[in-house]
Amino acid sequence: MNSPIVIDSKPDYTRAGLSSGDTPTVVFPTNSVTSKAPMDAYGMVTNWDGMKDVLSHTFKQLGVDPSQHSIIITEPPLNSEVNREKMTQIFFETFKVSGFYLIMRELLALYDGxxxxxxxxxxxxxxxxxxxxxxxxxxxxxxxxxxxxxxxxxxxxxxxxxxxxxxxxxxxxxxxxxxxxxxxxxxxxxxxxxxxxxxxxxxxxxxxxxxxxxxxxxxxANEPENAAWRGGDKMAPLLNENGSWITKQEYQQYGAKIVHDKCFQ
Missing domain, CATH: 3.30.420.40 (ATPase, nucleotide binding domain)
Incomplete structure (x- = not known):
C-alpha cells in the first residue's frame, strides 16, 4: 500500500505531503492557483471549482496519482454537512482515491501535542x-x-x-x-x-x-503553522491499523453520507 497523503488546506496556505515525512513537502499560497478564493476566512469552502484546482495542483506538486493513495484532509470547525459530503464526493469521484478521511484541523493540532x-x-x-x-x-x-x-x-x-x-x-x-x-x-x-x-x-x-x-x-505548538499537518501524519498509521478509512467500496455502497458515520465532528 502506498503511503497516505496528508493535506491541510487553509485560506492562506495549503500544506501537503506523504505520511511519515515529518514535515509537509509541498507548501503554496492557496489562492495562487485559482482566480477566486476557494474558502472564506475560517476555511469553509465556498468555491468548489477553485477547491478542485487547489487539490489538482497539490497532487501535481507531489508528483503522485491520487488514485493510488488514501487521503487525510483537514476541515474547519462547524463545517456544514453539505460541504463534508461534497468533499467526500470529489475525492472519490474526481480523484478516485482508495481511502478518505476528513478531520477538524484543531483536533489534529491537539493530537500533534x-x-x-x-x-x-x-x-x-x-x-x-x-x-x-x-x-x-x-x-x-x-x-x-x-x-x-x-x-x-x-x-x-x-x-x-x-x-x-x-x-x-x-x-x-x-x-x-x-x-x-x-x-x-x-x-x-x-x-x-x-x-x-x-x-x-x-x-x-x-x-x-x-x-x-x-x-x-x-x-x-512547535512550528504552529505545521501542527495540523503533523497531527495528520501521526494519525495515518492509526487509520491503517483500525480500518477507519472510508473505503471506495463503502462510498459506492452508502454514498457521501458515510462521512458523517466514519469521520466524526
Whole structure:
C-alpha cells in the first residue's frame, strides 16, 4: 500500500505531503492557483471549482496519482454537512482515491501535542480571525466552539483580554467535570508565533477568570503553522491499523453520507 497523503488546506496556505515525512513537502499560497478564493476566512469552502484546482495542483506538486493513495484532509470547525459530503464526493469521484478521511484541523493540532484533552486556539494565518475548540478524549465540544474576528490584525492588551474572555466562555460551556483538563492544556496554533509574548499575557488573563483551583497552562505548538499537518501524519498509521478509512467500496455502497458515520465532528 502506498503511503497516505496528508493535506491541510487553509485560506492562506495549503500544506501537503506523504505520511511519515515529518514535515509537509509541498507548501503554496492557496489562492495562487485559482482566480477566486476557494474558502472564506475560517476555511469553509465556498468555491468548489477553485477547491478542485487547489487539490489538482497539490497532487501535481507531489508528483503522485491520487488514485493510488488514501487521503487525510483537514476541515474547519462547524463545517456544514453539505460541504463534508461534497468533499467526500470529489475525492472519490474526481480523484478516485482508495481511502478518505476528513478531520477538524484543531483536533489534529491537539493530537500533534500528544494529548486528547485540551483547548485549541487556532489563529488564522492571515491574522484576521481565530477559532477556539475545547476537546475531551479526542472529541470537540461542538456547542462550545467560538469563532472570533480579530481587529486590525494585531494583538494588543485589549485584544488579549477579549480572547481570554472567549476562552473562558468556551470552557464554561463544557461539562464541569472536564474543565480542569481544558484549562491545563490550552494550545496556540496557526500563526500564533507572530504574536510575541501572547502566551504569558493570555495565561495571566485566563487565570484571572478561571476558578481558583484551576491550573492554566498555555502551550505554543512547535512550528504552529505545521501542527495540523503533523497531527495528520501521526494519525495515518492509526487509520491503517483500525480500518477507519472510508473505503471506495463503502462510498459506492452508502454514498457521501458515510462521512458523517466514519469521520466524526
Amino acid at each position: 500528544g494529548n486528547l484533552n485540551g483547548t485549541v486556539i487556532n489563529f488564522g494565518e492571515n491574522g484576521s480571525c481565530l477559532v477556539i475548540v475545547p476537546c475531551y478524549q479526542g472529541s470537540p465540544f461542538t456547542h462550545a466552539i467560538i469563532q472570533y474576528s480579530l481587529k486590525e490584525n494585531k494583538i494588543n492588551d485589549q485584544e488579549v483580554a477579549n480572547i481570554a474572555d472567549r476562552v473562558y466562555a468556551s470552557i464554561f460551556r463544557c461539562d464541569s467535570d472536564v474543565r480542569h483538563s481544558l484549562y491545563s492544556n490550552i494550545i496556540l496554533t496557526g500563526s500564533s508565533s507572530m504574536y510575541t509574548g501572547i502566551s504569558t499575557k493570555l495565561r495571566d488573563r485566563v487565570a484571572a477568570l478561571a476558578p481558583p483551583n484551576a491550573t492554566v497552562k498555555i502551550v505554543e
